[in-house]
Amino acid sequence: MRLRKEIIFITTNAHKVEEIMDLAYAEAEDITIEQLEYDYPERQLDAIEEVARASANYIMENMEIKKPFFIEDSGMFIPVLNGFPGPFSAFVFKTIGNEGLLKLMGGKRGDARRATFKTVVALCETSEKEPILFVGTVEGKIANAMRGEGGFGFDPIFEYKGATFAEMSTEAKNKVSHRGKAFRKLLNYIA
Numbered sequence: 459m460r461l462r463k464e465i466i467f468i469t470t471n472a473h474k475v476e477e478i479m480d481l482a483y484a485e486a487e488d489i490t491i492e493q494l495e496y497d498y499p500e501r502q503l504d505a506i507e508e509v510a511r512a513s514a515n516y517i518m519e520n521m522e523i524k525k526p527f528f529i530e531d532s533g534m535f536i537p538v539l540n541g542f543p544g545p546f547s548a549f550v551f552k553t554i555g556n557e558g559l560l561k562l563m564g565g566k567r568g569d570a571r572r573a574t575f576k577t578v579v580a581l582c583e584t585s586e587k588e589p590i591l592f593v594g595t596v597e598g599k600i601a602n603a604m605r606g607e608g609g610f611g612f613d614p615i616f617e618y619k620g621a622t623f624a625e626m627s628t629e630a631k632n633k634v635s636h637r638g639k640a641f642r643k644l645l646n647y648i649a
């Protein structure tokens with residue numbers, strides 16, 4: 459009999475939980491993911507790797523968690539805007555949102571509409587060990603208008619091979635997405 463491995467995902471974002479649970483269910487039958495809803499403070503740093511590492515260290519120092527846990531931080535990077543919104547994605551989404559980003563991209567065509575999504579998963583196995591980071595990226599482009607009803611955040615404006623992430627099922631998004639790739643690396647490491 460194989461033992462099930464349990465791991466805690468600390469987040470308040472139900473969409474991220476849905477994507478990650480869906481992928482674990484489909485691809486990692488020995489691993490059980492539990493959500494712990496805790497709104498930890500997120501530091502504003504220049505790289506999402508550093509944001510994820512700082513969040514993981516904060517949780518390790520301030521909470522007593524007996525099982526291995528992970529958190530994740532994501533961002534969307536637009537080269538023609540010098541990587542904006544990048545690590546400021548959450549703030550930009552809350553303030554100018556998808557409409558504001560579409561306005562900023564007004565008049566940009568072809569290659570100038572390229573964008574990259576990146577996820578950094580930070581895993582903490584024990585309080586003695588530094589967090590381990592797993593990174594996933596996906597290249598796409600900023601659509602000309604919002605399309606699709608699914609997903610969350612920038613999904614309606616992030617186009618991958620003709621469809622926006624908001625037009626894809628969770629399963630289809632997971633196959634190609636930044637989060638899917640980073641999380642698959644975490645699952646391989648745990649397995």
Ligand code: IMP
Nearest residue numbers: 530531532533547548551610611612613
């Ligand atoms: P955070 O990882 O929760 O800090 O996310 C930063 C911002 O990027 C938030 O506004 C999210 O809504 C957005 N975001 C993160 N992941 C995704 C995604 O997979 N699709 C669309 N937007 C995302």
